[in-house]
Amino acid sequence: MDKRYTLKIDRIVEETSDIKTFTFKHDLTAKPGQFIMLTDFEGGEKPFSISECSDEKFSITVKRIGEFTTRLFQKCIGDYVSIRGAYGSSFFISKNKVLLVGGGYAIPTFYFFAKVLLGAGADVTLINGARTKSEHVFADRFHELNIKVINTTDDGSFGEKGTAIEIAKKIISQEKFDFIYASGPEMMMKAMQNALQDQDRVQDQEQGLDYEFLFERYMKCAIGICGNCTMDPLGLRLCVEGPVLPKCKVEQLTEFGKYHRDASGKRHEF
Numbered sequence: 001m002d003k004r005y006t007l008k009i010d011r012i013v014e015e016t017s018d019i020k021t022f023t024f025k026h027d028l029t030a031k032p033g034q035f036i037m038l039t040d041f042e043g044g045e046k047p048f049s050i051s052e053c054s055d056e057k058f059s060i061t062v063k064r065i066g067e068f069t070t071r072l073f074q075k076c077i078g079d080y081v082s083i084r085g086a087y088g089s090s091f092f093i094s095k096n097k098v099l100l101v102g103g104g105y106a107i108p109t110f111y112f113f114a115k116v117l118l119g120a121g122a123d124v125t126l127i128n129g130a131r132t133k134s135e136h137v138f139a140d141r142f143h144e145l146n147i148k149v150i151n152t153t154d155d156g157s158f159g160e161k162g163t164a165i166e167i168a169k170k171i172i173s174q175e176k177f178d179f180i181y182a183s184g185p186e187m188m189m190k191a192m193q194n195a196l197q198d199q200d201r202v203q204d205q206e207q208g209l210d211y212e213f214l215f216e217r218y219m220k221c222a223i224g225i226c227g228n229c230t231m232d233p234l235g236l237r238l239c240v241e242g243p244v245l246p247k248c249k250v251e252q253l254t255e256f257g258k259y260h261r262d263a264s265g266k267r268h269e270f
């Protein structure tokens with residue numbers, strides 16, 4: 001088991017009524033796409049992606065969903081939590097023209113990633129989607145990065161009207177990208193894969209558009225022991241070989257977009 005660190009919450013930013021960013025002073029050696037395991041000492045340990053990371057501090061951006069995240073939302077600056085990690089695979093760093101597509105609380109991990117891509121000299125376009133304006137996050141921060149940003153909401157209350165995938169479909173039919181990255185709910189990524197395959201057929205491309213997706217599945221140990229996060233038929237452990245998977249692996253996953261497992265390992269259809 002990797003070393004644990006007990007850390008004081010250094011900063012809390014309320015992004016929306018249900019999303020908060022927690023910052024810690026800690027030299028976390030992490031790459032974009034990786035995650036940490038966090039416990040508040042009161043029960044349970046949960047995975048969270050890294051939304052910002054520098055030599056002296058890192059952040060996670062959390063959506064309040066259930067018991068654990070509700071407890072986390074009650075924490076104040078100066079309260080303690082314990083973390084281990086960073087764990088998992090990270091995004092390929094392209095130096096070319098790239099498109100990032102994400103939605104909701106899954107978008108902040110692209111903030112950390114976009115900064116690294118810019119440092120590598122990539123030409124970055126981001127589609128930042130949410131259901132509605134009050135759930136849209138990080139618009140200002142991405143704007144400050146000086147990348148091309150397309151904000152979208154399903155109901156048109158902020159940015160372009162439509163889902164991130166509908167807008168992505170339009171963009172990839174108009175512009176050529178060297179690499180595409182997606183992060184969000186699994187059915188959103190399934191729709192993204194379908195859109196990319198449709199575009200490959202239209203362009204009659206032999207190789208097709210290259211991509212990586214960040215998957216979120218139920219994780220317990222995060223170090224490849226319990227097997228709770230494996231995906232059929234490859235037996236890929238998403239906490240070790242993922243959560244970022246390349247196109248060649250994603251294409252082989254028979255359970256992608258069909259079913260997922262809960263804490264007991266029982267399958268549930270999407």
Ligand SMILES: Cc1cc2nc3c(=O)[nH]c(=O)nc-3n(C[C@H](O)[C@H](O)[C@H](O)COP(=O)(O)OP(=O)(O)OC[C@H]3O[C@@H](n4cnc5c(N)ncnc54)[C@H](O)[C@@H]3O)c2cc1C
Nearest residue numbers: 046047048049061062063066067068069216217218219243
């Ligand atoms: C690699 C990875 C990165 C993630 N990054 C983020 C992030 O940046 N921000 C964020 O808000 N959330 C993130 N999540 C999801 C986060 O772990 C869950 O939202 C959280 O665990 C919910 O706990 P809860 O007790 O509040 O809710 P619960 O009521 O226990 O669960 C609500 C839902 O959260 C998911 N969940 C619960 N426990 C786990 C678990 N141990 N592993 C994975 N999913 C779980 C399940 O879909 C479940 O149905 C990530 C998950 C993974 C696997």
Ligand code: FES
Nearest residue numbers: 220222224227239
């Ligand atoms: S969470 Fe235990 S093997 Fe991945």
